[in-house]
Amino acid sequence: MRELLIFTIAVYQKLSYFLRLTGVPFFAATNCKFHPSCSDYAVLAIESNGAAKGSFQALKRICRCHPWSKGGLDYPS
Amino acid sequence: MIILHNMLGFFKTILYTPLFNVLILLASVVPGHDLGLAIILLTVIIRIIFFPLSIKAQRSQRAMNALAPKLAEIKAKFKNDQAAQGAATMQLYKDHGVNPVAGCIPLLIQLPVLIALYQVFIAGLNPESLGGLYPFIPDPGNIKTLFLGSIDVTGKNHYLALLAGVLQFVQAKQSIQYIQSAGPANPQMKAMNAQMLYFLPVFIVIIGWNLSAGLVLYWVTTTVCSMFEQWYLRKTMK
Numbered sequence: 462m463r464e465l466l467i468f469t470i471a472v473y474q475k476l477s478y479f480l481r482l483t484g485v486p487f488f489a490a491t492n493c494k495f496h497p498s499c500s501d502y503a504v505l506a507i508e509s510n511g512a513a514k515g516s517f518q519a520l521k522r523i524c525r526c527h528p529w530s531k532g533g534l535d536y537p538s
Numbered sequence: 539m540i541i542l543h544n545m546l547g548f549f550k551t552i553l554y555t556p557l558f559n560v561l562i563l564l565a566s567v568v569p570g571h572d573l574g575l576a577i578i579l580l581t582v583i584i585r586i587i588f589f590p591l592s593i594k595a596q597r598s599q600r601a602m603n604a605l606a607p608k609l610a611e612i613k614a615k616f617k618n619d620q621a622a623q624g625a626a627t628m629q630l631y632k633d634h635g636v637n638p639v640a641g642c643i644p645l646l647i648q649l650p651v652l653i654a655l656y657q658v659f660i661a662g663l664n665p666e667s668l669g670g671l672y673p674f675i676p677d678p679g680n681i682k683t684l685f686l687g688s689i690d691v692t693g694k695n696h697y698l699a700l701l702a703g704v705l706q707f708v709q710a711k712q713s714i715q716y717i718q719s720a721g722p723a724n725p726q727m728k729a730m731n732a733q734m735l736y737f738l739p740v741f742i743v744i745i746g747w748n749l750s751a752g753l754v755l756y757w758v759t760t761t762v763c764s765m766f767e768q769w770y771l772r773k774t775m776k
Contacts, residue, residue, distance in 0.1 A: 479734045483710040496624050526642045534624040
């Protein structure tokens with residue numbers, strides 16, 4: 462399960478990198494306010510805390526990206 | 539369920555219905571009441587609205603790309619200290635004016651607009667779905683679906699699908715060149731980009747082959763708009 466999730470995230474990262482590079486279809490993707498990015502965070506969280514807890518942590522991280530959050534350094538516990 | 543229903547209703551009221559009305563209005567004022575021309579116009583209007591955001595994002599993407607070698611350096615330097623690695627990365631972004639404040643909000647705004655636009659075109663191409671018009675919009679009865687008198691936008695058009703693929707290839711190539719003009723990508727990414735560069739246009743042609751010509755026309759227009767943005771970015775490049 463862990464490997465499958467991490468593989469899926471890796472595919473997403475490559476695809477999203479390409480789409481940003483080419484600006485398809487007209488997505489103006491901006492930079493992340495957090496570091497590491499949500500997908501990198503998800504990989505770290507799943508690696509250290511397992512598929513279930515890691516995924517949940519990643520989901521919470523995505524919810525933290527909103528106009529009232531400050532961003533910055535944020536590593537999974 | 540009720541919440542979901544309300545959200546869909548809200549989406550319809552603030553995005554779908556206004557866009558649909560604009561499309562029908564455009565179709566009734568353009569020469570020949572040409573639905574194809576109206577689709578092109580509406581696409582261009584939306585792209586103009588998103589122009590500043592798109593330009594900003596692409597510039598910032600280029601700046602980020604140029605920093606890739608330095609990021610790799612930092613990663614190697616602080617191999618065993620995640621926090622220090624992160625702090626150095628943030629400092630690097632700060633020093634080079636890469637501004638990460640926006641976060642994911644621009645994407646969350648664009649996505650509903652894109653979905654609504656797609657639905658509007660599908661509805662516009664289907665004469666039975668002409669509901670939800672505002673009272674002051676002229677009667678859509680005289681709208682013609684023959685684009686420039688030759689391409690039926692409600693039918694399929696394979697030439698248009700091929701054109702979309704070719705334009706997509708040119709646009710993607712231009713865009714990659716622009717972003718990498720500040721610094722090359724890492725070799726692994728480069729190989730992937732080369733593969734995708736050919737895969738994407740083929741994918742567009744396959745999708746466009748069986749899609750209504752009106753939707754393919756939208757894709758062609760939005761790609762041409764991207765090419766214009768590329769031209770603008772190159773012209774204003776420091």
